[in-house]
Amino acid sequence: MTLLDMRDLVVTYQTPGRPPVTAVAGAGLSVERGQIVGLVGESGCGKSTLGKAAVGLLAPSSGTVVFDGTPVAPLTRRARPVAQRRLQMIFQDPFSSLNPRRSVGEQINDGLRLAGHRRDAGRVRELLERVALPVDAAGRYPHEFSGGQRQRIAIARALAAEPSCIVADEPISALDASAQASVATLLVGLARELDMGLLFISHDLAIVRQIADVTTVMYLGTIAEHGPTHELWARPRHPYTRALIDAVPRPDGSGTLPAPLPGDVPDPAAPPTGCRFHPRCPLALPECAVRVPERLEVAPGHSVACPVVKEPLTVPLTPRP
Numbered sequence: 001m002t003l004l005d006m007r008d009l010v011v012t013y014q015t016p017g018r019p020p021v022t023a024v025a026g027a028g029l030s031v032e033r034g035q036i037v038g039l040v041g042e043s044g045c046g047k048s049t050l051g052k053a054a055v056g057l058l059a060p061s062s063g064t065v066v067f068d069g070t071p072v073a074p075l076t077r078r079a080r081p082v083a084q085r086r087l088q089m090i091f092q093d094p095f096s097s098l099n100p101r102r103s104v105g106e107q108i109n110d111g112l113r114l115a116g117h118r119r120d121a122g123r124v125r126e127l128l129e130r131v132a133l134p135v136d137a138a139g140r141y142p143h144e145f146s147g148g149q150r151q152r153i154a155i156a157r158a159l160a161a162e163p164s165c166i167v168a169d170e171p172i173s174a175l176d177a178s179a180q181a182s183v184a185t186l187l188v189g190l191a192r193e194l195d196m197g198l199l200f201i202s203h204d205l206a207i208v209r210q211i212a213d214v215t216t217v218m219y220l221g222t223i224a225e226h227g228p229t230h231e232l233w234a235r236p237r238h239p240y241t242r243a244l245i246d247a248v249p250r251p252d253g254s255g256t257l258p259a260p261l262p263g264d265v266p267d268p269a270a271p272p273t274g275c276r277f278h279p280r281c282p283l284a285l286p287e288c289a290v291r292v293p294e295r296l297e298v299a300p301g302h303s304v305a306c307p308v309v310k311e312p313l314t315v316p317l318t319p320r321p
């Protein structure tokens with residue numbers, strides 16, 4: 001069953017005196033109940049913007065976001081109907097997402113209230129145990145905890161609202177290596193146990209490969225490729241996906257292959273014409289500068305926005321001179 005469904009979303013930042021930045025330019029994805037979806041792409045590709053639009057923190061200028069059958073309204077958390085509070089977001093920096101002046105217990109109680117419950121010290125204790133924090137954490141304050149523990153507090157607060165779907169925006173990238181593994185394991189365990197949908201936004205392909213059922217690759221506001229994670233890794237089609245995979249450090253520690261991608265993500269205020277990836281693409285044809293690629297289904301559930309790659313890309317790409 002589809003929990004979260006985003007289609008043809010366009011999200012533009014308007015800053016006075018500066019050109020508008022269309023960070024999401026016609027992207028969409030869906031999250032099923034019990035499914036972990038990884039959203040990957042380089043910094044600046046629009047992943048966070050898409051995540052915020054999913055939960056109603058940003059209003060799209062066009063396109064639709066539907067959660068559990070109802071359009072998501074761009075409202076504050078408290079103004080949102082209770083049914084929509086079952087879609088929760090976890091942010092990269094748990095220190096700024098938690099209120100430093102309120103105790104951990106009070107903040108988890110806030111989550112309970114979002115779900116329409118009263119304050120409940122017993123339930124707060126249960127939630128703290130569920131995220132492997134000591135029960136005396138309820139009376140303490142966020143600054144008394146490490147980054148990994150603070151992210152566990154944010155997860156407990158989200159869980160208190162009884163979510164059926166969580167959007168986690170780079171939830172582990174601000175943490176040290178051991179906390180990264182344990183917080184990722186916690187989130188995945190909760191998603192499986194509670195049959196939740198989890199949209200896991202990350203620039204770290206290696207972790208997404210480990211945890212996601214399906215992976216969506218985003219490039220400059222658009223979706224380049226989407227498919228079952230194992231299929232995408234075994235048979236990537238889009239040259240951008242291939243380049244991202246080639247840049248992942250090898251498990252034997254042999255280091256990072258030189259990324260075959262020249263340059264950086266272009267400025268979304270002035271995106272390239274045609275296929276947005278064409279100026280960096282080693283396979284680009286002249287028509288790629290003109291024609292916006294459609295998404296083609298290349299295998300069940302596996303789609304790619306590139307008309308050039310008819311076959312999986314199994315050899316490393318060589319950059320154009």
Ligand SMILES: Nc1ncnc2c1ncn2[C@@H]1O[C@H](COP(=O)(O)OP(=O)(O)OP(=O)(O)O)[C@@H](O)[C@H]1O
Binds near residue numbers: 047
């Ligand atoms: N508040 C804002 N005002 C103007 N431009 C913004 C704003 N927030 C993000 N952007 C721009 O929108 C584009 C997409 O940013 P976004 O944070 O969504 O990408 P991302 O893929 O999540 O990258 P990162 O991992 O670095 O956050 C970037 O060019 C960014 O500079």
